[in-house]
Amino acid sequence: MSHDLLSVGDLGADGIDEVLQLTDSFVEVSERAIPKVPALRGKTVAWLFYEDSTRTRLSFETAARRLSADVMNFSVASSSVKKGESLRDTVQTIEAMGVDAIVVRHRSAGAPWQVAKWADASVVNAGDGWHEHPTQALLDCYTIRQHLGSCEGRHVAIVGDVKHSRVARSDVLAFTAMGAEVTIVGPPTLLPPSLEGWPVAVSHDLDSVLPKVDIVYLLRMQRERMASGLIPSLREYTARYGLTRRRVDRLGEDALVMHPGPMNRGVEIAADVADLPRSVIVDQVRNGVAVRMAVLYLLLGAGSDKVLTGVEGAS
Amino acid sequence: MSGFVIRGGTVVDATGTRRGDVAVDDDGTIAAVGEGLEGGDVVDASGCVVAPGLVDLHAHLREPGREEAETVETGSRAAALGGFTAVVAMPNTSPAIDCASVVREVLDLGRSAPCDVHSSGAITVGRAGEQLTPMAEMAELGVRLFTDDGDGVQDAGLMRRALEYASGLPVPVTLAQHCEVAALAAGGHMHEGEWSSRLGIPGQPAESEELMVARDIVLSRLTGMRVHFQHLSTGVSVDLVREAKRRGLAVTAEATTHHFTLTDAEVASYDPLYKVNPPLRPDADVAAVRAGLADGAVDAIATDHAPHTQEAKEQAFDEAPPGMLGLETALALALTELDLPIEQVLALLSWQPAAIAGLSDQHGGPVAVGRPANLCVVDPTETWTVEPTASASRSRNNPYAGRTLTGRVRHTFLFGEPVVLEGDAQR
Known part of the structure; x- marks a missing residue:
């Protein structure tokens, strides 16, 4: 892996594969009675979160702690940013404290690229606006590999609000890099204005897509979309694009149901569908920790050219 | 006659191109134009084009209110270095230029500037799009161009009334529009398309x-008033203006240097650095803007010079x-990027915008005896590399850093005063 993880597309098939293979070992670590290794002892990982995030932050934090890294939290309340220092000044402040990696979540697309420009530390994109969420895509690939052997030749339907989804953008890049076929499904108002250059098929008819896919990947449907007139109502959205029990019957026998969380039960996914054995949503969360351990390890661990900022303990 | 002689250049203005020296009198007017002129000091113009000073219809000088990004003085110095002898300052200052007192402040600041600073006036109070400004009192102070630049006037009814009201002013004025329908553009930070x-x-x-260009073309027809379209950036906008002109409507348009140079990629x-409004567009639009400049659909090149501090852009x-x-x-950029003869580039940057701004009595030439010596001397073959830190502007948000361009301003004269000599600002 190179110095930063900004776009999952930068990894390519080989890079993704490297992460997935290493994830196997960290899944094993996570299953131990004491799920902790000293691999990153003496390294410091900082969270720079410009947007509320509980799940991703906890997952990264757990990953870092299981690798024995020190963690530092720099959460910027969404309201106080504009009157405060520039992004560059914030980055330099964090760097001055001596960190090896900065995990960035920002509500603006591209912010991690700017952070990487100004920081010497490794930068991990933990979600930037509508743009990308690389570690989510990696854990999705891992989960598919875990259940179906590999992504190669699989057909994934990504359903819902693709336009505003960083998960969808990263998943499209990762799934197609790994040899999967992707169909995005949703009302035209929730698809990107242009799909020029996207290696995907497009459908507005979920029912006709379901029998053909190995994975149905549901995106979170946010209530704001209704207020801004992109859909008439959640009820109509659910009627056309919700994964109801009836629709599950159209899926192939081994087809998986995935969701990046948090779910709106009863909107994009029916409550009972979320709990079916074919739904691997909890596995996604579990694998998230191991995948993020792999990413941090590849960026900061053995083979990294980073200078230690602290005293390296004996492992 | 004492003064000085600009010697050895080729004079280019709206009347044509000819070899000639230009003698400038002490009173700041042109005393003689012709070959082999003698007398006074000599300013070398060999190998250069001597042309009427450039006129920018669209500069944000940021004063009053945002002096950390630019002042009238620093912006004017940048203008003079760029060969401009006149700029029209946009009204989106703080407070907005929407009444006589703010116009007066800007004009006062401009009095000692190395460039002739003209103020635009807002169409609506506070540029809020609700109530018409006192256009007559601003026109009395010399304002000839009214715009809410930074925003378009959203309400078609209000825009109609603005045009009708302006038609009754004692001096001819032009209403200029920043075309952007907020309902479609809201929340957008770049061109919507493949890249976004x-x-x-x-x-x-x-x-x-495009929707507002179309709207204001029909409002121009309705009111009989001239409308000037600011910073056109799309192919359809250019087509609409071209067609309106074909139909004889009194519309004019400008395009910026960045909209014919850079794309949304x-x-x-x-x-x-690449965030601008209107946003950078795809190749096809860039090509259409160039075509519009070439065939006359677009009348002027404007800068939309918009300084911002480093912090703001970080x-x-x-x-x-x-x-x-x-x-x-x-x-x-115009000489390097556009495949146009220098005569046409100068028309787009000097006499055509001078006419739109109502400044033709003093700016935009012709280079003739008795006219004010507002001139720029350009070496059309010199190449240079853009170095943002070398700018006279207070800001550094220059997207052309490191680009090599052909054509450089050597001297600029403002009412006969050499404000730039050999590429150096004299004050």
Whole structure:
């Protein structure tokens, strides 16, 4: 892996594969009675979160702690940013404290690229606006590999609000890099204005897509979309694009149901569908920790050219 | 006659091109034009084009209110270095230029500037799009161009009344429009299309500009008033204006240097340096803007010089303000990027915008005896590399850093005063 993880597309098939293979070992670590290794002892990982995030932050934090890294939290309340220092000044402040990696979540697309420009530390994109969420895509690939052997030749339907989804953008890049076929499904108002250059098929008819896919990947449907007139109502959205029990019957026998969380039960996914054995949503969360351990390890661990900022303990 | 002689150049103005020296009198007017002129000091112009000074219809000088980004003085110096002898300052200052007192302040600041500073006036109070400004009292102070630039006048009824009201003023004025339908553009930080979709940056569609261009063309027909379209950036906008002109409507248009030079692909860097409004567009639009400049659909090249501090541009892309510098690079970009003869480039940068701004009595030539010596001397073959830190502007948001351009301003004369000599500002 190179110095930063900004776009999952930068990894390519080989890079993704490297992460997935290493994830196997960290899944094993996570299953131990004491799920902790000293691999990153003496390294410091900082969270720079410009947007509320509980799940991703906890997952990264757990990953870092299981690798024995020190963690530092720099959460910027969404309201106080504009009157405060520039992004560059914030980055330099964090760097001055001596960190090896900065995990960035920002509500603006591209912010991690700017952070990487100004920081010497490794930068991990933990979600930037509508743009990308690389570690989510990696854990999705891992989960598919875990259940179906590999992504190669699989057909994934990504359903819902693709336009505003960083998960969808990263998943499209990762799934197609790994040899999967992707169909995005949703009302035209929730698809990107242009799909020029996207290696995907497009459908507005979920029912006709379901029998053909190995994975149905549901995106979170946010209530704001209704207020801004992109859909008439959640009820109509659910009627056309919700994964109801009836629709599950159209899926192939081994087809998986995935969701990046948090779910709106009863909107994009029916409550009972979320709990079916074919739904691997909890596995996604579990694998998230191991995948993020792999990413941090590849960026900061053995083979990294980073200078230690602290005293390296004996492992 | 004492004064000085600009010797050895080729004079280019609206009347044509000819070899000639230009003698400038002590009173700042042109005393003689012709070959082999003698007398006074000599300013070398060999190998250069001597032309009427350039006129920018669209500069943000930021004063009053945002002096940390630019002042009338620093912006004017950048203008003079770029060969401009007149600029029209946009009204989106703080407070907005929407009444006589603010116009007076800007004009006062401009009195000692190395460039002739003209103030625009807002169409609506506070540029809020609700109530007409006192256009007559501003026109009395010399304002000839009214615009809410930074925003378009959203209410078609209000825009109609603005045009009708302006038609009754004692002096001819022009209403200029920043074309952007807010309902379509809202929340968009770049051109909506292939790149915005890929980059995950909210976009604004070309149609948000085009819809207002179309609206104001029909309002021009309705009211019989001239409308000037600012910073056109899309192919359809250019087509609409071309067609309106074909039908004999009194419309004019400008395009900026960046809209014929840069595309939205630059935004892939996520560098807010490339954030501007209207946004950078795809290749096809860039080509259409160039074609419009070539065939006369677009009358003027404007800079939309929009300084911003380093801090402001070191935010995330969607949080940074739009705008880029342009005064010092405009002529060179036009000469380098546009496949047009220098005569046509100068028409687009000097006498045509001078006419739109109502400044033809003093700016834009012709280079003739008795006219004010507002002149620029350009070496059309000199190449130079853009170095943002060398700018006279207070700001550094220059998207052309490191570019090599052909064509450089050697001297600029403002009412006979050499304000730039050999590329150096004299004050």
